[in-house]
Amino acid sequence: MNIQQALQQATTGLNKTSPSASIDAQVLLTFILDCNTAHLVAWPEKDLSADQESTYLHLIQQRQQGTPVAHLTGSREFWSLNFQVNDSTLIPRPETETLVEYILENFDHEKKIKLLDMGTGSGAIALSIASEKPDWKILGSDISKQAIQLADNNKIKQQTSNCIFIHSNWFNNISAIDFDIIVSNPPYIANDDPHLSQGDVRFEPKSALTSGDTGMDDIKHLCAHAKNHLKNNGWLIVEHGYNQKQLVADCFSNHDFTEIEQRQDLSGHTRMTAGKKL
Numbered sequence: 278m279n280i281q282q283a284l285q286q287a288t289t290g291l292n293k294t295s296p297s298a299s300i301d302a303q304v305l306l307t308f309i310l311d312c313n314t315a316h317l318v319a320w321p322e323k324d325l326s327a328d329q330e331s332t333y334l335h336l337i338q339q340r341q342q343g344t345p346v347a348h349l350t351g352s353r354e355f356w357s358l359n360f361q362v363n364d365s366t367l368i369p370r371p372e373t374e375t376l377v378e379y380i381l382e383n384f385d386h387e388k389k390i391k392l393l394d395m396g397t398g399s400g401a402i403a404l405s406i407a408s409e410k411p412d413w414k415i416l417g418s419d420i421s422k423q424a425i426q427l428a429d430n431n432k433i434k435q436q437t438s439n440c441i442f443i444h445s446n447w448f449n450n451i452s453a454i455d456f457d458i459i460v461s462n463p464p465y466i467a468n469d470d471p472h473l474s475q476g477d478v479r480f481e482p483k484s485a486l487t488s489g490d491t492g493m494d495d496i497k498h499l500c501a502h503a504k505n506h507l508k509n510n511g512w513l514i515v516e517h518g519y520n521q522k523q524l525v526a527d528c529f530s531n532h533d534f535t536e537i538e539q540r541q542d543l544s545g546h547t548r549m550t551a552g553k554k555l
């Protein structure tokens with residue numbers, strides 16, 4: 278079987294179960310062949326070895342059963358960095374780059390920011406900001422020890438020196454009270470949301486996704502406690518669901534945050550809220 282035949286067979290096989298069959302087929306083949314997409318285009322007639330073919334077909338079979346591509350390759354790109362991922366936490370999503378962008382735009386001129394990324398997961402937000410801002414001090418925390426191990430692996434992979442990760446149930450192990458920014462992409466899906474039985478989220482831990490009957494429990498907790506750990510004029514910035522715009526804005530204002538700002542993701546959904554501690 279050559280590259281072109283492998284891609285055709287895989288795409289046909291994935292069409293019924295994946296919304297991105299052709300891209301999945303390409304990503305998995307570049308993973309097996311340890312090459313980039315340009316190589317697939319340049320060498321369509323190149324044969325796969327017997328080992329490559331059987332490993333590829335096995336991955337395609339797992340993908341047909343729903344396993345996320347990122348779990349099959351063990352990695353996902355975020356903010357142009359390559360992150361190791363596994364089933365201990367969320368696979369980083371493109372919409373979360375909105376938070377990174379917002380922070381870099383709004384605090385670009387600040388030299389010595391101290392930032393806390395709560396529910397850091399793979400470390401995607403913390404390490405992306407750390408890579409852009411080597412003078413900032415970054416702390417990432419998560420309730421999952423496996424996620425902290427993963428974030429530490431990513432820190433080593435990216436040779437980051439200005440970021441550390443600690444295990445903590447929200448603020449329980451956070452003693453500092455002088456953060457300039459607390460950022461979080463917390464769990465925010467309602468417990469009975471039907472999307473939980475569709476797509477990649479079926480393979481991600483509920484502890485990274487769900488937050489009570491309305492999806493708001495963790496955001497409410499962050500709003501209630503962040504102020505004890507922020508400097509005056511410090512900012513709380515959270516990602517939330519497309520349908521939680523008003524609930525989150527109200528939650529910020531009920532906890533006396535001011536200058537509340539909201540941002541849309543690339544699909545035009547309001548997915549981020551920021552507010553300043555007086």
Ligand SMILES: C[S@@+](CC[C@H](N)C(=O)[O-])C[C@H]1O[C@@H](n2cnc3c(N)ncnc32)[C@H](O)[C@@H]1O
Binds near residue numbers: 369395421
């Ligand atoms: C939606 S995921 C976000 C992961 C990562 N920040 C990202 O954007 O890809 C939420 C993360 O919050 C963590 N989490 C859930 N409950 C927590 C708690 N009580 N304290 C700290 N972290 C928590 C989960 O383990 C998970 O890693």
